[in-house]
Each structure stands twice: as structure tokens, then as C-alpha cells.
């Protein structure tokens with residue numbers, strides 16, 4: 001996979017979203033501080049009328065929408081997504097609640113520099129319903145995982161994880177909200193580190209030069 005070099009100025013990122021955008025909002029707030037080292041060059045979505053896009057627009061960040069339904073097939077959509085993301089020149093692409101899989105053409109151009117946040121402790125509970133799957137399985141601890149996107153479903157090399165307890169009275173919503181409140185901190189911390197320090201991927205391992213001891 002590729003490498004993201006350190007950037008002396010704010011590192012441009014593109015964030016892809018599909019929903020409420022609380023993770024995006026955390027990145028927007030962090031990027032307001034120049035010391036964070038990240039500039040959100042654009043926010044892209046696979047659907048209109050979502051709060052995540054409204055958050056970007058309120059902050060004056062350029063947005064774009066590419067709906068799969070508007071393309072002949074998934075591969076045409078995937079190529080258009082890669083073109084649109086490339087137009088904004090990101091060093092790093094962040095999937096923050098983006099409910100589509102990046103396809104082969106996207107990964108050809110952005111593999112090794114695209115990260116995704118997933119609401120479970122990988123490799124447990126990949127897919128779209130991780131909090132519900134964790135609850136149904138009866139686990140007592142779940143969490144969130146930031147990983148470098150590969151061709152699988154939530155299978156890529158792990159950047160960081162945060163653990164969250166499952167409480168006896170949890171339903172899917174309360175559990176997902178608890179995960180998200182820890183997930184946002186993890187995302188902000190690690191997107192900042194990856195952007196400021198750069199990183200390489202060696203097999204299953206993500207190596208960032210100034211990674212602190214765990």
C-alpha cells in the first residue's frame with residue numbers, strides 16, 4: 001500500500017459521509033485550530049439532504065454529492081467518486097459514517113491513504129449493523145476501530161481502537177451513541193496524528209513515526 005508523507009502545512013483531507021455527521025463535526029471543530037494540522041478541503045456524500053452536508057455548508061466547506069442511482073453501474077459511480085475526490089487534492093481521505101464500500105477504482109487511486117471509522121472492535125462485527133450485531137451477540141465490551149481501507153468489508157489494517165462497555169439496559173441507539181462519543185475522540189486524535197506525522201502501511205501494521213506507546 002502507499003504512504004502519506006508528513007505535511008509542513010495543514011494536510012488537506014476529504015471527508016465522505018452519509019448521515020448525521022457528528023464525526024465530521026468533531027473533525028471540523030478540531031481543524032479550526034491551526035495546530036491540528038488538517039484542512040478539510042471538501043465533504044462528499046452519496047445522498048442529498050443529510051445533516052452531515054448541512055454541517056459542512058454551515059462551515060463554508062465545499063461539498064459534493066454522487067448518488068449511485070445516477071450512474072450506469074457501481075463501477076461508473078466508483079470512478080466518478082475517485083475523480084471528484086482527486087479534484088480536491090487530499091493527502092488523506094476519511095470515511096466518517098460513509099455507508100458505501102470503496103470500489104477497485106477508488107482504491108487504485110486512494111488505497112493506503114483512505115481511513116474508515118467503524119462502530120465495533122474489528123475484526124468483530126463488520127458491516128452496516130455493528131452495534132445491533134454486538135448487542136445481539138451479547139458481548140460486554142465493544143467499541144470503535146479506525147482502519148486503513150482495503151478491498152474487504154471493514155478488514156483493513158488497524159490504526160486505532162477504543163473500547164466501550166455494553167450496559168444491561170442498552171438498546172441499539174443507546175449503545176451506538178455511547179460508541180460514537182468515544183469514536184469521535186479517537187477519530188480526531190488519529191486523523192490529526194496521521195495528517196501531521198504521515199504514515200506507512202506494512203502488511204497488517206500501520207506505522208506512524210511518532211506513534212506513542214499504547
Ligand code: GAR
Pocket residue numbers: 018019020021022023024052096097098099117118119127128129130180183
Ligand atoms: C459512526 O458510528 C460510524 O462508525 C458508522 O456510522 C456512524 C456515523 O455517525 N459507520 C458505519 O457503520 C460504517 N460501516 P455520524 O454520521 O454521526 O458521524
